Amino acid sequence: MSSFSVPSSPSSPSSSKPTAGQARAEQARAQSAAAASGEAKKSNPAMADQKTDWAKMQAESRLEVNQGLVQAMFGKLDQRDAKAMQIFYQEVVTELEAVLREQLDDPEFSFEKLAAKTSGVEGQEDYWSPEKTAERIVTGATGFFSTFQKQNPHLSEEEQVDKFLSIITPAVDKGIGQAIEILEGFSVFDGSIKENALSTQEQVHQQLAAWRERMLPAKQDEASASE
Structure with missing residues (x-):
């Protein structure tokens, strides 16, 4: 976290x-x-x-x-976007950790250490950009798919992928919604803050879809051949 x-x-x-x-x-x-x-x-x-x-x-x-x-939080123009993205990231991570703790049956679960290894070092100018924030969210969430697979050996590979996505995607959307409500409560959900938040949301969904394609290349090839 x-x-x-x-x-x-x-x-x-x-x-x-x-x-x-x-x-x-x-x-x-x-x-x-x-x-x-x-x-x-x-x-x-x-x-x-x-x-x-x-x-x-x-x-x-x-x-x-x-x-x-x-x-204090949003008064400095050069810090507004970063502060808002921190709220955005924290709310999404909180929801993801909650559902994955339950699914993996691990009350100590946290993907912060894994996610921290991607997309730069905090403090860099673009660390809280929509692209890198989305990448940390997706990397953190999907990094534990192998554990989920081991716990669900009765499912096919495609079923494992789709069930995992059905668990983490609603958590992502819930966290995003809560972050937007918080920013609206501060009366700062406009301009670049709004643009960054919506861009991050879009990129998270795009990266999750891309992850599914990488996990099921054979299925994608079969779909292409049948068209």
């Missing part, structure tokens, strides 16, 4: 994009609070005003913290 960690509070998808149910619940709470405030003002106007002022201070404080966090 990448050492980069995403703060849970402001970046959480549930907090940045509330569901309709959450929105309705929040509206109900607000209405209830407003009604309570009205009653409080009737009985004790001074205390009600103090509570209102305190609530405003808390809201302003949270806003300042969130703005400060976004500024």
Whole structure:
């Protein structure tokens, strides 16, 4: 796993994009609070005003913290893309590791060391490019296919490949979706950050398809001959 960690509070998808149910619940709470405030003002106007002022201070404080966090992470133009791609990579890796731990029955499983051997050295200018990020994701995910094969000897080679892809592809897409929600929550999913994320997603799928072709060359030859 990448050492980069995403703060849970402001970046959480549930907090940045509330569901309709959450929105309705929040509206109900607000209405209830407003009604309570009205009653409080009737009985004790001074205390009600103090509570209102305190609530405003808390809201302003949270806003300042969130703005400060976004500024710290994405404020420098030369670091915006790399920071965003780190979030993107981490979310995908988290989902892939979760499904592969379960499939390989290995609670200590991690493909970070294997993936780290590919696509340059962190700190290089293009380390977080869509191409190299996609390559690390695919190399890490497919690097344990041989273990999966040994655990599923009853399947044909084609079945092994397709079942493995049916496991890792949804995990990749789920991680990508979560990364996009986080970036949208930070209000930075636009411009080059959006372009890089979508390009990485496309390249991951292309590289997975290419991997399948490499693993099943005989099948591809048979398909070509029948056309």
